[in-house]
Amino acid sequence: MFKNALSNTLLLSKYLLRWIVIVSPVAVAIGSMVAFFLWLLNWAILFRFAHSWLLYLLPAAGVLIYFLYKLYGTSAERGNNLIIDEIHEPGAGVPKRMAPLILFTTVITHLFGGSAGREGTAVQIGGSIAHLFAAWFKLDEADKKTMLTAGVAAGFGAVFGTPLTGTIFALEVLTIGQLKYTALFPCLIAGLIGDITVSVWGVHHTPYHIDVVNTGQDFYSVHLPVSLLLLAKVLLSSAIFGLVSMLFAQTVHIVKATALKWVKKSWLIPFMGGIVIIGLTFMLGKPDYLSLGVQAEHPGAVTIVSAFQQSGADLFSWAWKLIYTAITLGTGFKGGEVTPLFYIGSTLGNTLAGLLNAPVSLFAALGFIAVFAGATNTPLACTIMGVELFGGEYAIFFAIACFTAYFFSGASGIYSAQRNIEGKLSLGKYTGKLFNRYKP
Structure with missing residues (x-):
């Protein structure tokens, strides 16, 4: 032995x-x-x-x-x-x-x-x-x-x-x-x-910070480690994060399909995509939704970093970034989807925090990782990303946000080659069995 x-x-x-x-x-x-x-x-x-x-x-x-x-x-x-x-x-x-x-x-x-x-x-x-x-x-x-x-x-x-x-x-x-x-x-x-x-090599990454948030609650002389009201707000916001991540993936696919259908010369597709981006920038009157969105091109620009602050994003900043990125990637430009997803998620979190009277920096962080989790179907990795980027103090909220967004993000994601062995679609099967068992 x-x-x-x-x-x-x-x-x-x-x-x-x-x-x-x-x-x-x-x-x-x-x-x-x-x-x-x-x-x-x-x-x-x-x-x-x-x-x-x-x-x-x-x-x-x-x-x-x-x-x-x-x-x-x-x-x-x-x-x-x-x-x-x-x-x-x-x-x-x-x-x-x-x-x-x-x-x-x-x-x-x-x-x-x-x-x-x-x-x-x-x-x-x-x-x-x-x-x-x-x-x-x-x-x-x-x-x-x-x-x-x-x-x-x-x-x-x-x-x-x-x-x-x-x-x-x-x-x-x-x-x-x-x-x-x-x-x-x-x-x-x-x-x-x-x-x-x-x-x-001396290359550094952008730091992010969550303000201190009291996440506990006193309930009939008993102290709960998690506020039930805050938890409800996180669940609601996370479901929205998942729906928006599905919207992002579908929009990119729609842009690609529409361009291939209506533009007969393939080389004209990225040309037209560039024209649309220029037109949108002129219409909005600011360049905030171009490129990565991490660094500020001008004072007061909406960025991922600004989304962690009160009034650091406009009401529909997340939607404009979604549109810009879907057009850019859908018409053949190169790069990735994840940093734009961080932008979409953090600015959406900022907006939802304002609507729900919730902690801005915490909800920006939740959106940051949850929209990414829903779009890539990687909730575990994104939960860990929350801990690596923002610290472990709010890990339970990171997990709730990522897994909730994952379940609300639809059957597919941004990677068409990703395989589905035992994924979200199985949930309906088990849920159906559960309800059938208790039918009168």
Whole structure:
């Protein structure tokens, strides 16, 4: 018995050491590329701030992106969905040019004012580099899947400074209702090293802050750790967060389908998308909904950071950002969806806090993670993201918000390659059984 235990311990140690050795150089490479991407992206955004006329070139930038993918993109056009499919069923592979192509085109999108994110770029960088290293290491099919998953974890963890979130996101985003625990350790190592690498390069992430909130309640001389009224407000808001995340995913799909139906020349689709973005900006009279929405282009601009403050967002800031991003991504510009989802969620949380007389910074934080959770079907990862970004004091509210939004966000999300093994649709089956059991 002792010999068996010792043998198993040695085998486990060998397994862990092997993955540390294999994943570490991959995560360093991914973290370095993500650090360069974040530096370049920050430069592009600040350069556009100083040269606002660049927005007028957005239609031409869209056409350039179209032809870059037409000539060099091949299967890389599918982006994150290609990575997810390759993890499920290795086949055509991930093109080596995916990483530099998505990096360059995302920077172009932001340089000229397109409303997009950065997580898609980081995930594709991670997947592309991981696939390249897997070929160099001559890994078998099972290990190649694990390596690709670890690449996603490294890219996501590095771009947001959330290594544990990156770990769980990489596992949770693949299949609704199922986690592949065999890849947990490699993903954790990759996420951690990727994040450390970005820090070593001197690239920093935006800090967020929640004001101190008294979440308890005295109820008939008994102190409850959670206020029932506050809990009711959180549940109501979280259901709305889930519905808005579903609206976002559906709007992007509708924009894509409508553009393909009515615009016969494919290269004209991004051109028209750029024209619409320019028109909307003129109509609103402010550039607040362009690009990432993290940094303020002018004093008083609505940003993710301002949403954590009283009067830091307009009543429909979340809706305008949703429209801008759906048009940008739906017409072929490149980037990601997650940072715009943070913007939509935090500004919606700000609005709901005002309507419900609730703590603004707390509800901005809940919207930040919950809309993301609903759109990507990753409530566990988003709960952990809340803890990593905002601290653990309000973890119970983070969990309630993310899982409630997840259930209210519909059957699908922003990733069409995501599989559904035991997801939200099963809830109706079990609920039906429960009610049928108690029928008179």
